[in-house]
Amino acid sequence: MPSMDIVSEVDAVELSNAVANTRREVDNRYDFRGKNVEIDFKDKQVTLSADDDFYCQQMVDVLRMNLSKRNVDPGVMKVDEKATHTGKTFSLKVVFQEGIDTEIAKKLVKIIKASKLKVQSAIQGDSVRVTGKKRDDLQAVMRLAKEAELGLPFQFNNFRD
Structure with missing residues (x-):
């Protein structure tokens, strides 16, 4: 029968490539120059950190675009509602649902x-x-x-x- x-499922290799491309794009973009931004990727979870909540949202958009380019459906992304504010930085957690x-x-x-x-x-x-x-x-x-x-x-x- x-x-x-x-x-x-999410392809881990394509996810890793999309995160790396997002890092490169954020490093080269003019509007992110001089800003303290970080992208951490561990266990299919991405943490986006920046000086401002607006820049965190911009990084989510860039990540979504890079996922689409790598044929990973952005619908599996679960993004926090609000950025967590600790000290001088805002951070957003993006979890990929499997x-x-x-x-x-x-x-x-x-x-x-x-x-x-x-x-x-x-x-x-x-x-x-x-x-x-x-x-x-x-x-x-x-x-x-x-x-x-x-x-x-x-x-x-x-x-x-």
Whole structure:
């Protein structure tokens, strides 16, 4: 029986490249000259620090643009609402979400069942396993998952016959 996994992952290499490109662009931009700005990247979490809240927001925009250039969906970014003010610096934390939450997975399974396709779907941790008798049904599920606006980009792994 053909099967596949629906997951939501971030490519760590592309993420690292996007952060490095953001650093380079911020270093070369005229409006950031003379400003104390830092970009720290650890464990799929980016900390943006600057002298002013405005510059933190500008760095988020630059990071978003560089993620788009590297084919990483900026929808996986979770940015703090307000910059944290400590001493002379403001800092924003940007976390990249991986895995499918149980609420979103339940909605996805509900959408698959409502489509009346002859497939079975089951939540397995932070992914959704879909099995069916035909490859065409699984490809229809792929289309459904991409068209569903659930706030996450989906990838499809382990496509087996």
